[in-house]
Amino acid sequence: MDSVLFPKGVKRCSLPMFLLGLIPVVLVLLWGVYAMLLCWIKGLNQTNMNDSYGFALWIWADLAVIAIGGGAFFSGLLKYVFGKDELKNIINYAVLIGFICYSSALLILAIDVGQPLRSWFIFWHANVHSMLTEVAFCLSCYFAVLTIEYIPLILENRKLNEIPFIHNMSHNMHGAMAVFAATGAFLSCFHQGSLGGVPGVLYGRPYAYREAILVWPWTFFLYTWSAAACGPCFTILVTKMTEVITRKKLVKDKVIHLLAEISGWMILTYIIAKIIDTIYWAQVTAPLMGFHWTEFFDSARSSLTYHGQWILYLEIIGCGIIPALILITKKGRQNTGALWFAVAMATLGVCINRWTMVMQPMAMPVMTFDSWNLYLPSWQEWATTILPVAYGIILIAISYRYLPIFPQESELNPSD
Amino acid sequence: MFWFSFEWIWDMGHMVFMGGLWYALGIIGLGMTYVIIKTILDTFYPDFFEPGPDDHH
Amino acid sequence: MKLDRRSFIAFGVGASAGVAVTPIPWKLMDDLSIWTQNWAWTPVPPDGEASYETSVCTLCPGGCGITVRKIDDRVVKIEGADGNPINDGGICVLGLSGPQLLYGPTRITSPMKKIKGELKPISWDQALSELAKKLGNMREDGKAGSLACISGSDQGTVPEIFARFLKAFGSQNFICEQSSADTYKITNQKMQGAYAAPEFDFANADYVLSFGSGLLDGWGSPVRMFQANSSWQNNNTTVVQVEPRLSNTAAKADQWIPIKPGSEADLALGMAHVIIKKSLYNNAAISRTTDFNAFKSLVLGKSLDEVQNVTGIEKKVIEKLAKDFINPKKRSVAVAGKGQGTTPGSIREIMAVQALNALAGSINRKGGVFTSRSADYINWPAIVMDRIATDGIRKKRIDEAGTGKFLGSRHLLNRLPKVINAAKGSPVEVMFIYGANPCYSMAGSKAVNKAIEKIPFVVSFSSYLDETAKKADLVLPNHTNLERYEDVYATSGINKAVIGLSRPVVQPLLNTMHSGDVIIKLANKIGGSVAKAFPWKSYKACLKQTLGNSWNPLMKNGFKTVVSSPVHSGRFNFAPLVKYSNSVVKAEGKGGENVTLILKDSIRLTNGYIGSTPYMMKTVSDKVLKTDKKKKMFYSRIEINPDTAKGLKLADGRYATITTSKGSAKVMVTCDEGIMPGVAALSRGLGHTAYDGYLKDKGVNVNNLIGPVEDPVTGLDAAWGIMAKLTRA
């Protein structure tokens, strides 16, 4: 029915089949939209956040999706700035995933703020000393860049591309893409960093606080680094998942392995930096604030509590050292199972990192007569956090169906 | 955001930070302006850059 | 085609640019910005002329001076009046939230009459005429004596007007709520020959020993007491609190001595044992007492080991306490009456504590305790009673106060439910209820409610639709404290008395009437000698005449200090204490209980006629009141020691059921090291069934769980706790 819109030389399922497959996802999306409307109409009392837990699931989701969306900027950086031309075969998808992640982050932020209609005050009355201002600026600028990077893909749709204006537009955008991508990489470095700065500057919250270099706390660099390291892992993970779902090979192993290897080394160097940071934090920063690092975790009853120490070990060892070692070894990354495991753990690792940096500082008692706060998100929070996932799946499905996302697809799946 | 709003101060922070913002916005804006103008010219005035009948690919 | 497309794009670009240069987007942005900043449903308080008025707070008997801040005719804030001898600028949570009581939706908007089980608004004319007719008929039927009145107070002109009305009408049954001050009065009558309230000279004391009195939990004139605490801190006065739990008073004391509840008198007698055995007492003072030897043999007859057993306090602690207290270099004073003193308590306990004061020579001495003069400014002409009145007045009081067994007591409100419920028909035909909410605030709510329901005709004078007003057949709403005149006589703890004048700071907002005026009008409608007893045009005229020369200074300052010398009292007599030394008041129980339930008073919660305000409820700790996880049901939290909890397999935050012989309730556990093992404490002031969503259905009313226990001597309520069973729920 809609086959004229398909990219050249590829096979797609029938339209009814496609729509049928989307139904459950659309239902989840509608559930999320309902929750979103509840939050907007009735206010944030729909959440389980409170005055101690002002930052919670949503902020985590923002930090996490942006971190895992970091594949876009990092592969862009590798391709356009460092000339890793091979990555052109995955960059489209990285851009799409990035676009989804960033638009999701913006949407979640729009739900998260108490007065969404005033969000523009962040620009209008900007406080340049606030990390959040830096985040907002870089985020919106970079989102603009991602949009610019995504638009040519749309324009390359077979049917659209027949229109000369669109054809030229697409062509010209490609021509200028290096400039945009470089700007995007610069912006992205900054806002990934400033997202790290968001908790890092909180000198009233000993868990989050880190010493600074110039105006940027350590977390600034760690966040950029970890996003660059783990973002591509998420790109690989989603690519792999797409391959499973479409039952097709879409990107050549060589490309995947190249990206995986770079990621592996990035994760390794990142995790070393993270370990140094953690030791410094535990041995120098915390004692100066009067804390023993174990007090940062709710280990009163056991280390397996909601806010227990286990999470630190899981993050550093399980989701840092292990995936790094798998990915840097040729044998590891070429073993499909190990690769799957490594990219999944790396993705989880960066999400855990964002989780602890948001949740732990809020939960932890700072005044001596405070106590640990336990927070469990309300269904509205979960629904609005899952909403972007559904939206992402839909956008990927549509893009995959109609746009030439994978340049190698037709080569890898020669049509009979 | 603008130098005429009252919380604006001409200090290092504002100059660096806002400078960076306007710089990035400038690149994006100019880049897109360039692309659009070039596309318009390419499409509607194909002879603008390279006059000649053999321009079309 | 090409041309078309070109012009289309040109049009688009042109239009966008065109719109951008017009004010439209900017205007929309501006509108958006204004709208987001002012949501229509967020109130904007109108501005106006600011002014201040001075008055006196009548929400509790404390008598604090207040300054009311107004914007035009709206009351926006109440502050403590600077320079007032009672509170000098200080104020409490209740006084501060006066505007919420004034403007709150729980106020009764007009007179109401119960028609088919529902209260319906009626006119004042109709209400007063119907009531006058009813009362007139009662008189004609020779039933004048079956009119009764429950009053929250017997101080000041308004309660006097009610008392006078009943007397002129022909009834003895003006029954007033009683407090520990009343037990003190009886004690002073028996031991010193003067029916007088105690006046503690805390400001000049060096050593304050409190037997569970919540001096900083709303006792006496609360703000005055907070200030006394500051002066104790400044003057290094030693404060010792003897109490089963670490109340706010105990927390601020220099020493907290946990004691088994109900054994305070035994501790006092044990201390007397130490003091007498070592002859540490003030010889000069004791030489001026009567029957000291009998007392001596009484206290020496009980060994310190026994005292240790009963009180749970180690002998050496008792010995040290006795020596510290009796230190001749210090002006020591001992005070009794638990919590806020709203329960009269055991006379044995108060006598024993007064005996300690006598041993230290602290009776009627600076830094000690005086017998204070009661208000003497109300001098109205005697009532000329007609036949009906004289006949009616011969009928004995329903509560049997002042007769037979209870000769020394003047009011025994706590006995009323028992008497009414036991009688065949109701001995009360018509009941006035003024300044009181007995259905909520009296111990043994079940019996109280039953009794009130049994009374054929109940008239409530409440300003608020409280538990009792809801049950009334006729509601004649009074003005609130900010809308009416009233005199306040307060003895402030500084050895002087203060007359305060509460006056309207706003015009009455609703169709209410001053209860003084209601009674005067009612008397006039009844006519005859009843009307003649009220020669005043209005309550204000009555008040003005009563206060005489004081009226002008009172109107100017809001208060007038009366320097009163203590009333003359006779030699201190130990004999009554010896006589009543076995009149121990025990906690009720059937056996099989596992904890002793005691009540805790807090300044942040009211427990009497006035309900707690939304602001006050907001200050209540989550250790006192908490909702379930769904935030639907509210639970009172029962305070127990972690050891007690362990023994009962309970833990902080767990639900439990508390059961006493009077009732049962589901509560949530609070573990606290500041309470004796084996004791459980519940806050008073929760569990209202009336008022609005800010107060209603929040926790349990402890009066459902505890019943009045008659003191064997006075007949007053002496319940200090009750045996209870606490189990996991």
Next chain:
Amino acid sequence: MKEGHHHRKEKKFGMVIDLDKCTGCGACMVACMAENNVPFKQNETDKLDSITWMRVYKFDNGKKFPDTEVCFLPRPCMHCEGQSGHSGHSPCVSVCPATATDYDTDSGIVSQIYTRCFGCRYCMAACPYHARHFNWWDPVWPEGMEKALSPNVSPRMRGVVEKCSFCFHRYQLAMDEIYAKGHRDFDEKVPEYQTACTQACPTDAIVFGDLNNPNHEVNQIVKPDHNHRLTGKSGNPKVFRLLERLETNPKVYYLSSREWVRRAGDNYQGEETPENYKVKEVHH
């Protein structure tokens, strides 16, 4: 905003609360609510969503019965001056993206501009004192009770953050009065400007005034040491601040004669005491 009253000395309003005197009666809390139109709900038992600009904490010495001791600690906004060397670099002010909270260098008051706050709650995440509260609900006053609202403080709308302002409107009223009288600045003898909690406190536990004014009681009690590594550290051994080691540099001080209470004001490890603990190296 700088309005150019150049003759005025820079002030630093602060507070010292005598915890020996505080009885935990809660008058400061209610005075604050009444003064500042603080909204209230039917369920205020969840203290984590209960707007209390001033909150009285109760905590104990951690000892078992009967050695338990209790302390009441009123907690307004600390009006932190922030890490030393950055006047006004308060934890919250420095993070607000929309300049909706500001440090007034004339008075040392940390203000909150409700109509500008868009509710991101970053400031709440930054404040270790829980002094900031979010309007999770629309403020609703029972019918009629909105008459008791003061026009001096605008009620806040849903979705914005609010906190103690040291009754800034009273400061403005006092200044207006001073100008009306033809004076240029506060007369040291006339303490026209008091916060509502200070005024209401029945125990006189709260002393409020200009910490920079050597003649004011607050300065005499606190004896702030501006040369100390932790700017403004009290020279009075009985005086402490909450979480002083974090360098938030609060302007609310506490006084207690009890050692365990002073120790509860901050976190200490092992041998450390409030008098003797490691501080950070100076680096700017």
